[in-house]
Amino acid sequence: MTKKIQKAFVVYCSPAGTTRHVSRTIVRKLQEMKIEVIECDLSKKFSETAIISKINRVKNNACLFVGSPVYVSHAIPPVMNFIARLPKNSQMPVVPFVTWGGATSGIALYEMGKALAEKNMNVVGGAKILARHSMMWQMENPLGKNHPDETDDQMIRKMITGILDKLSAGGNGSIDLSALAYYPADIMAEMEKTTLKKAKSLMPKRRIDEDACTECKECSSTCPTDAISFTPYPEFEKNCIFCFNCVRLCPEDAIKADFSKVEKRIRARAEQFMETPPSQIFI
Template sequence: MNTFIIYISPAGTTREIAHTIEKTCQALGHTVRSFDLGNKIKVSEVAQCIKETMGEICVFIGSPVYACHAVPPIMEMISQLPERSGSYSVPFVTYGVVTSGIALYEMANMLNGKGYHVIGAAKILAVHSLMWQLKNPLGAGHPDEIDKKMIGDLVKKVDEKCNVKTVRGLSLSQLNYQPEALRSAMEQITLDVAREMLPSRQINQERCTKCGICADTCPVEAITCDPYPMFGKKCFLCYTCMRLCPENAIEADFSQVEGFLREKTKEFTEQPPSGIFL
C-alpha cells in the first residue's frame, strides 16, 4: 500500500499524531510519504506526487480544528487532490477540548467527492494552542499514550479493511455527530468571525530586532518584514509568530481568551473526547 500522510501543525500536536500514523504504517510494511504543509511544501507539489504514484493509495490527512473547521491549507489541499479511482482516505483532526466542530464531516465530504473513499477517521484531544501562555491549558497532557494507541489501532483497522476485496467505506452520518442545533451554528462560524473575536497583534518596534524568525516560521508564509512584520491575507491565526518570537515583540492581549474558551467548553461538552470512526 502506498500511504500518504499530509498535515499541518502550527503547535505540533497534529504532527505528533501524524508521526504515530507514520510509524504504524511503516511497521505494517506500507510505503509512506509524509508532507507537512507548514514546512514550505506547496499543495501543487503534493498533488503532483500523488498523481504520479501507481497503484492503490491511502491518504491520511490531518488538521487542527480552528473555529469548528479544518484549517484553510488542508481544505485547499483536499480541493487540489488529483481525481483518481482506487484511492482511500482517512481524515483526522486534533482539537483543544472545546469542540471538534464539523471539521471531520466537511473534510470527509470533500474527500469522497474527489473519489478518495473515506474508510476511517479520528478526532483526538490536544492541548489548546491558544493557551500556550497558561500553566493549566485546556487539554494539557494530550495527545497522551491512550490517544496515540487509539490512532495506532485505527491505522491497523484501516490496513485490514484495505486488505479485503470489498472495502467498506465510512457512512458520512457517522461523522455528522454534532447535535442539529449546534451543527447549524457551527456552519455560520468562519475564521473571519474568529478573527474579529481573537486578540489582534501589534509589533513592539522597540523590541523587534527584524530577525525574520516570525516570517520564517509562519506555516503559510503570510508574514512580510518591511522592515517590521506585517500579516498578510493567508494568515489563519495560529499565532506561531507570537509564540516563537525570541524578543516577545509580537504582542496581543489574551486576558479575555481563557475565560471565553473555558465557558465555551460548557456549551459543547463533546463525548467521547478522542474517538475513531470505522
Template sequence: MHKNVNIYVFSGTGNTLLVANKISETFNKNSYNSTVHKMESVKPQDINLNSTIGIGFTTAFWNTFPFVRTWIDSLPDGNGAETFLFTTMGDSSCAMIAHIAKILEKKNYKIIGAKGFIMPNNFLLVLNDAKNIARIEKNLLKAEEYAKGIINGNGYIKKTNIFSSLAFCISSFVTTKIWKTKLAKKIMKFKVDTKKCNGCGTCATLCPTENIEIKDIPQFKDKCIFCLRCASYCPQQALSNKILLKTYRAVNLKDMLWKK
C-alpha cells in the same frame, strides 16, 4: 491498502504533526512506506493519487482553518483513492471530521478512516506541562491504534448527526466568511514588542500563508488565519494580540521547520 502512504498535514502549534508522525511511524514499522508532507508545501493538484492518502489538520471553531478548507476543496477527483483523515482539538470538534469526509467522498475519495484526537489546548485554557504531556501520550497511543486499524481494514470512521451537521454549517460560515472580515482580522492581529524582537524572521518562515514580511521587525499583512505558529514559536516571545493569553508548542522549532 497501498504499500506507499502519503500523509498531508497542516499543524498550527504541533499537535497534529505529532499525531501524523505517530501514524506514519506505525505504518513504517508494519512494512509500509509512509511519508509526511506539509500541506502548505504541496499544491492540491500535486498529491499522489497512486498511494494511500492521509489528510490531517487542526480543528478550529468546530471546523478547520480557511486555508485547509480551501486546500481540501481544491483537491482533484480522487478516482477511488483510499484516504484516511484525522484532526486534533482541545476539546470537541462536533464530528467535523465526518463532514470533511463527506466532502471528499463527493470528490471520489474512498474514506477508510476518520478520527479526531483530543490534544492539549493551544489557545484558551492551556494546561500545565504535566497535564499536557499526559494528554499527548494518551492520544499518541490512540493514534497508533488508529493506524493499526487502518492497516487491518477496520479504521474508525466518525459519523455525523443532526447536531453536528448544524454546528458544521454554522462554523463553515464563520470560518469562510466572518473569519475574513476586517473586524475579525483586527481582533486577531498580532503586535510586536519592539524591545524583545530581534528581527530573526522565524515567524515569517513558519507562516503558512506568507502573511509576515520582515522589515527590521515583522510586518503583518491581511492573510492571517490565526494558526498561532508565529507567537508560539517566536524565540523572543515578542508577539501577542488581544485574545491570546498563553502560548503553547507541542514540538520544538526544528521539528516545526521540517522540509518534507
C-alpha cells in the same frame, strides 16, 4: 477483491505541532507494517504541488491520510485548500483526522470527509484526537492538558490496523460519513456559519514592540501560511490563520497579544458542549 496497501501519503498542517505528533504516530505504525510512506507538511513551501503530483501518479494500493487542527470548529484553510486541489475520481482510500483543543471539535472532521468524498475518494476511517489548546500555551491549566497521551497514540495505531485489515479483507472499506457528523443538525448549521474569517475580529490583536524586534524574521519563517511581510517590522497579511506562532515563537518576545478575553470564550465553549468522548476513531 482484496486491496493490500503498499504506499501511504500522510499530509498535514500543524502550526503548534500536535497534528504533526499524530501524523508521526501514523507514519511509524505504517512503516512498522512495511508500508512505504510519503509525509508532507503543508506549511513547507512547494511541498503541496509535489505531493499532489505524486498522488496523481499513483494508481492502486495507496492510501491517503489528511490531518488538520480544528480552528473555530472547522479544518484550517491550508488543509481544505489542499483537499480542493486533489484530483477527482481516484477511488483512493482516505482517512481524515483532526486534533482539537478541548472546546469543540466542531464540524472539521465531517467537512474534511465530505470534501474528500466529493473527490470520489473512499473515506475508510477518521479520527479526532484531543490536544492541548494551542491558544493556551501561556496558561497553567490549558484545555486538553497532557494530550495527546499514550492512550490517544494507541487509539491511532489501532485505527491503522483496523483500516488495513478491512481493506485487505475486501470491499472498498468506506465508512458512513454521517458518523463524522456527531453534533445535532442545528448545532452543525450554527458552526458552519461561524468561519475563521468571520471570527477574525474576535481574535487577540497583535502589537509589535519595535524596540524589542530585531527584524530576525523568525516569525515569518515559522508562519505556516507565509503571511508575514516586513516594513521593516512584521505585518500580518490576509492569509494569516491566527495560529499565533509569531507570538509564541518570537525569540525577543516582541509580538504581544492578550489572550485573557479569548480564554473566557474558549472555556465557555468547552462548558457549553462538554464534548465526549475526547478522542475517537471511526473505522
